[in-house]
Amino acid sequence: MAVNMKGKSFLSINDLTLEEMYQIFDLSRTLKEKLYTGEEHHLLKGKTLGMIFAKPSTRTRISFEVGIYQLGGIGMYFGPNDLQLNRGETISDTAKVLSRYLDGIMIRTFKHEDVEGLAKYGSIPVINGLTDLLHPCQVMTDLFTILEKRRKLQGLKLAYIGDGNNMAHSLLNGCSKVGMDIACASPKGYEPQGWIVDNAKKNAAYMGSKVVITNDPVEACKDADIIYTDVWASMGQEKEAQERNQRFTGFQVNNKLVSNAKDDYLFMHCLPAHREEEVTNEVVDSANSIVFDEAENRLHVQKAIMALVMG
Numbered sequence: 001m002a003v004n005m006k007g008k009s010f011l012s013i014n015d016l017t018l019e020e021m022y023q024i025f026d027l028s029r030t031l032k033e034k035l036y037t038g039e040e041h042h043l044l045k046g047k048t049l050g051m052i053f054a055k056p057s058t059r060t061r062i063s064f065e066v067g068i069y070q071l072g073g074i075g076m077y078f079g080p081n082d083l084q085l086n087r088g089e090t091i092s093d094t095a096k097v098l099s100r101y102l103d104g105i106m107i108r109t110f111k112h113e114d115v116e117g118l119a120k121y122g123s124i125p126v127i128n129g130l131t132d133l134l135h136p137c138q139v140m141t142d143l144f145t146i147l148e149k150r151r152k153l154q155g156l157k158l159a160y161i162g163d164g165n166n167m168a169h170s171l172l173n174g175c176s177k178v179g180m181d182i183a184c185a186s187p188k189g190y191e192p193q194g195w196i197v198d199n200a201k202k203n204a205a206y207m208g209s210k211v212v213i214t215n216d217p218v219e220a221c222k223d224a225d226i227i228y229t230d231v232w233a234s235m236g237q238e239k240e241a242q243e244r245n246q247r248f249t250g251f252q253v254n255n256k257l258v259s260n261a262k263d264d265y266l267f268m269h270c271l272p273a274h275r276e277e278e279v280t281n282e283v284v285d286s287a288n289s290i291v292f293d294e295a296e297n298r299l300h301v302q303k304a305i306m307a308l309v310m311g
């Protein structure tokens with residue numbers, strides 16, 4: 001039976017039930033089919049999505065804007081200098097005002113608390129398009145893409161190699177929720193946050209899967225079904241890039257490292273990639289790589305999320 005998600009905000013995968021996650025995957029598949037066959041699917045006719053971006057974006061911005069349009073609504077983009085937020089208007093006032101005009105808000109920003117504040121003080125659904133802490137739309141898409149390729153999630157092993165950042169955190173949330181094993185390998189001092197790991201271990205214990213945090217990328221990649229990586233310096237960390245490049249030596253995903261995974265492993269990356277840094281061209285352009293299917297699926301999965309919470 002369908003679960004009603006109308007009016008709910010989408011801030012973290014950890015807030016979703018397993019039923020809600022699979023409902024999103026099912027609707028994503030349906031909407032993808034409808035788009036491919038040219039069948040109209042105006043589930044959000046006349047609705048307006050506000051899209052607030054305090055950081056740059058290629059995939060998130062375009063997939064949300066195209067997505068709301070395909071659903072029969074419109075998207076309004078607000079860049080870093082467009083709202084009074086940057087001149088000191090509070091999150092709570094902004095949330096209350098935007099709730100009087102819009103049907104939903106998608107926000108990409110630095111502080112996760114700001115996204116929680118928008119959801120708390122506003123009366124319309126808020127969708128997290130990336131914070132320093134989490135990137136849940138990306139990981140819902142990643143899980144959907146794995147499901148398309150492998151027809152299952154439970155029992156697979158994902159190895160995340162690199163920074164214990166927003167991607168690592170959402171992957172820990174998402175994989176542990178659906179019963180996938182996850183091994184995260186990061187250099188010392190760059191591991192994912194402890195409370196996120198503890199929570200993932202609780203989810204995994206419930207689902208009968210494993211969470212491993214290590215400083216050894218070879219150990220993490222052993223028998224992996226999926227190898228995932230992300231940039232070493234995220235948006236907002238540009239000044240640390242040089243130091244990070246040194247600290248992350250040995251964590252590059254290259255042919256030698258992936259030889260530890262299963263032969264038919266899938267390579268994934270949220271993109272943008274810094275080619276020849278965290279991943280070599282030989283891996284990202286190999287037959288195992290599904291990075292562009294993954295990028296495409298942002299459109300289908302976010303349409304499903306919007307339709308379910310804004311419909």
Ligand code: CP
Nearest residue numbers: 057058059060270271
């Ligand atoms: N993966 C992702 O969120 O890409 P953008 O930063 O281009 O939106």
Ligand code: NVA
Nearest residue numbers: 165230234235270271
């Ligand atoms: N960790 C990266 C992800 C980009 C989609 C960042 O936050 O910049």
